[in-house]
Amino acid sequence: MTDINQLTLEEKASLTSGGSFWATTAIERADVPAITVVDGPHGVRKPRGQGDHLGLTGSVPATCFPPAVALGSSWDAELAERVGRALGMEAALHDVAVLLGPGINIKRSPLCGRNFEYFSEDPIVSGVMGTAIVRGLQSQGVGASLKHFAANNQETDRLRVSSDVDPRPLREIYLRAFERVVKDAQPWTVMAAYNAINGTFCSQNHWLLTEVLRGEWGFKGLVVSDWGAVNDRVAGVAAGMDLEMPASGGRTNAQIVQAVRDGSLHEAALDAVAQRVLDLVRKAGERPRQTGPLDADAHHALAREAAGRSMVLLKNDGGLLPLAKDARIAVIGEFARTPRYQGGGSSQVNPTRVDCALDAIRAASDREVVFAPGFAFEGSSDEAGLREEAVAAAAAAEVAVVFLGVPLSEESEGFDRTSLDLPPVQNKLLDAVLAANPRTVVVLSNGGVVTLPFAEDAPAILEGWLLGQAGGPATADVLFGAVNPSGRLAETIPLRLEDAPSHGNFPGELRHVRYGEGVLVGYRGYDAANREVAYPFGHGLSYTAFAYGEPTATVQDDGDTLVTVPVTNTGDVAGREVVQVYTSLDSSVVQRAPRELKGFALLDLAPGETAAAEIVLRRSELAYWDVRVDGWVLESGEYLVEAGASSRDIRSSTTVRIEGHPVELPISMDSGVDEVLAHPVAGPLLLDALVEHGLAVDPQALRVLGMFPIGRVDGFPLPYEKALNIIEKVTS
Numbered sequence: 001m002t003d004i005n006q007l008t009l010e011e012k013a014s015l016t017s018g019g020s021f022w023a024t025t026a027i028e029r030a031d032v033p034a035i036t037v038v039d040g041p042h043g044v045r046k047p048r049g050q051g052d053h054l055g056l057t058g059s060v061p062a063t064c065f066p067p068a069v070a071l072g073s074s075w076d077a078e079l080a081e082r083v084g085r086a087l088g089m090e091a092a093l094h095d096v097a098v099l100l101g102p103g104i105n106i107k108r109s110p111l112c113g114r115n116f117e118y119f120s121e122d123p124i125v126s127g128v129m130g131t132a133i134v135r136g137l138q139s140q141g142v143g144a145s146l147k148h149f150a151a152n153n154q155e156t157d158r159l160r161v162s163s164d165v166d167p168r169p170l171r172e173i174y175l176r177a178f179e180r181v182v183k184d185a186q187p188w189t190v191m192a193a194y195n196a197i198n199g200t201f202c203s204q205n206h207w208l209l210t211e212v213l214r215g216e217w218g219f220k221g222l223v224v225s226d227w228g229a230v231n232d233r234v235a236g237v238a239a240g241m242d243l244e245m246p247a248s249g250g251r252t253n254a255q256i257v258q259a260v261r262d263g264s265l266h267e268a269a270l271d272a273v274a275q276r277v278l279d280l281v282r283k284a285g286e287r288p289r290q291t292g293p294l295d296a297d298a299h300h301a302l303a304r305e306a307a308g309r310s311m312v313l314l315k316n317d318g319g320l321l322p323l324a325k326d327a328r329i330a331v332i333g334e335f336a337r338t339p340r341y342q343g344g345g346s347s348q349v350n351p352t353r354v355d356c357a358l359d360a361i362r363a364a365s366d367r368e369v370v371f372a373p374g375f376a377f378e379g380s381s382d383e384a385g386l387r388e389e390a391v392a393a394a395a396a397a398e399v400a401v402v403f404l405g406v407p408l409s410e411e412s413e414g415f416d417r418t419s420l421d422l423p424p425v426q427n428k429l430l431d432a433v434l435a436a437n438p439r440t441v442v443v444l445s446n447g448g449v450v451t452l453p454f455a456e457d458a459p460a461i462l463e464g465w466l467l468g469q470a471g472g473p474a475t476a477d478v479l480f481g482a483v484n485p486s487g488r489l490a491e492t493i494p495l496r497l498e499d500a501p502s503h504g505n506f507p508g509e510l511r512h513v514r515y516g517e518g519v520l521v522g523y524r525g526y527d528a529a530n531r532e533v534a535y536p537f538g539h540g541l542s543y544t545a546f547a548y549g550e551p552t553a554t555v556q557d558d559g560d561t562l563v564t565v566p567v568t569n570t571g572d573v574a575g576r577e578v579v580q581v582y583t584s585l586d587s588s589v590v591q592r593a594p595r596e597l598k599g600f601a602l603l604d605l606a607p608g609e610t611a612a613a614e615i616v617l618r619r620s621e622l623a624y625w626d627v628r629v630d631g632w633v634l635e636s637g638e639y640l641v642e643a644g645a646s647s648r649d650i651r652s653s654t655t656v657r658i659e660g661h662p663v664e665l666p667i668s669m670d671s672g673v674d675e676v677l678a679h680p681v682a683g684p685l686l687l688d689a690l691v692e693h694g695l696a697v698d699p700q701a702l703r704v705l706g707m708f709p710i711g712r713v714d715g716f717p718l719p720y721e722k723a724l725n726i727i728e729k730v731t732s
């Protein structure tokens with residue numbers, strides 16, 4: 001393939017936008033082939049024809065794995081990496097060079113229509129799971145496209161809205177997962193999001209794409225725009241946005257050529273961008289050919305394993321679950337027969353097969369299983385009749401299993417939800433069934449969390465999210481105990497929408513959305529407000545139980561902290577515990593959530609078995625972003641380290657002394673008295689001067705005087721000249 005220097009200006013410009021909806025531009029003369037890029041995060045969506053980016057047209061059959069909302073609830077990086085490998089293999093079979101995923105945006109509001117495509121409200125879970133998918137995918141010679149970079153946390157007005165977010169939450173919450181994946185897995189591409197950040201579109205944001213992504217994080221790959229995300233192509237080239245998708249039909253290429261010619265764009269900037277396109281094309285050409293054939297059954301089995309690991313057992317009073325195979329069961333709810341197994345939009349996969357829960361339950365049961373739809377997705381003129389039929393079935397059964405969920409029409413890429421409630425017809429059905437038979441299990445199918453008004457009344461609730469094509473059998477596996485559920489909530493389920501920390505600032509207005517909750521996103525916000533929730537972040541039950549011993553926390557030579565947590569399976573079936581480690585620092589100079597997840601580990605334990613979970617807390621992830629120095633600061637102090645089965649089920653704790661690095665603030669006459677007193681040289685000088693001028697240096701006085709800029713305490717009690725003298729001694 002040619003070298004950049006052999007290309008004409010026009011040819012270089014042509015490389016910077018797609019040659020078609022799903023391919024780069026080929027340059028026959030220079031032996032530069034086109035490469036194919038297609039969605040999506042949980043399955044290959046290679047359009048049969050021209051296709052679209054909204055999932056409106058058909059695509060080739062492919063395995064539909066559980067979307068991120070489910071896979072993220074497994075907290076299982078090893079599993080996610082295997083799913084990534086399978087995705088890469090299927091993509092390679094279709095000669096796809098880059099698969100457009102994973103999506104790792106933070107679930108800032110439970111209303112976001114695309115939450116089904118994202119992992120968590122927490123950056124550590126999102127970063128760990130995103131890294132795993134990227135590693136798995138790229139192990140097969142297929143590139144990932146880490147998306148949507150960045151702060152793309154809603155669908156409302158997504159192509160025009162500015163995410164107005166302060167530096168700390170931007171760095172500590174919305175960029176942190178991207179930083180982790182880029183540094184740990186080097187995705188071949190990163191996808192620039194539709195939205196702007198603080199007024200500058202991501203697709204032309206030099207600070208985001210060049211200074212942070214490449215300069216700070218060492219990203220070596222290519223930045224591709226989201227489809228239609230380019231606003232000013234020339235500004236995009238200057239910002240380091242390499243590939244505009246889809247094709248612009250040559251219109252923006254001509255703009256680039258003109259800009260170079262008239263001197264408003266350095267040709268070197270174009271060369272850098274075009275070179276990265278060539279590098280990607282070259283890398284794609286080096287992949288060994290996948291000969292196949294696709295083992296569709298094996299991938300279906302993996303999809304079933306992943307789905308089983310993703311389900312979250314929220315409640316199981318009286319051990320109603322697992323079900324006995326000879327139990328007389330009534331299955332109720334159209335979702336059991338017609339599963340919702342993925343979300344709407346560009347990620348939509350044409351599955352190789354779909355198995356429903358009803359068939360799987362019937363196959364697993366030793367008895368006849370009665371079914372009643374209970375409601376119709378599109379509504380029914382005989383709603384009462386459907387309900388009566390379901391109630392009769394429940395009354396005649398030992399156990400009723402009711403499948404409820406969010407209809408596809410209410411959540412999808414492209415728009416946000418306006419409510420967290422299930423359709424009234426479903427809540428009405430469940431109330432009637434519970435009245436007829438209290439031994440009722442609720443199974444949920446939803447891409448975003450829903451309110452659970454029945455949480456007190458239903459003895460068992462299984463959060464099934466959207467589970468992919470094998471979700472039906474996986475549900476039966478969990479219901480009958482063939483799989484012991486180990487999913488944990490990667491996002492909080494609130495009691496009501498108004499409790500969400502982002503409520504009131506979502507989805508914004510007039511092309512601006514203010515991230516007013518700051519760093520207090522998700523559980524961080526609920527905990528800071530000490531607000532009750534339906535089920536907390538990290539929550540999930542098992543068919544067994546686990547006891548925690550005392551943790552240890554030891555700072556390692558590399559500065560990271562190793563935490564060990566002994567855990568015992570105290571029940572009588574094997575099970576998996578997701579051991580979570582949260583930290584906090586009471587003495588912090590900045591606002592922090594009561595506790596923040598900083599690591600986790602999975603333990604598979606036989607009955608009675610004890611093992612120690614080992615979790616590494618990265619030194620870099622304990623730091624906060626200090627706007628005074630525009631950089632990370634790790635505070636020294638006694639950090640509280642809590643081991644928990646959820647963010648609100650802390651089992652044991654310890655502390656660890658961590659030596660950070662002091663903030664090197666520039667000292668000047670604008671520095672506060674407190675800042676000058678903290679300075680190693682100026683501090684003692686100032687203290688002496690204050691005493692000399694009769695100030696009783698007591699905590700009360702310093703509490704008042706501390707915030708005064710030293711240049712404005714003139715006369716009470718320090719003369720300006722004296723203060724200036726101290727500052728000059730330090731700064732000269």
Ligand code: GLC
Pocket residue numbers: 039052053054100147226227346
């Ligand atoms: C869509 C999505 C993005 C997808 C792309 C191509 O609008 O935002 O996730 O990869 O366009 O379909």
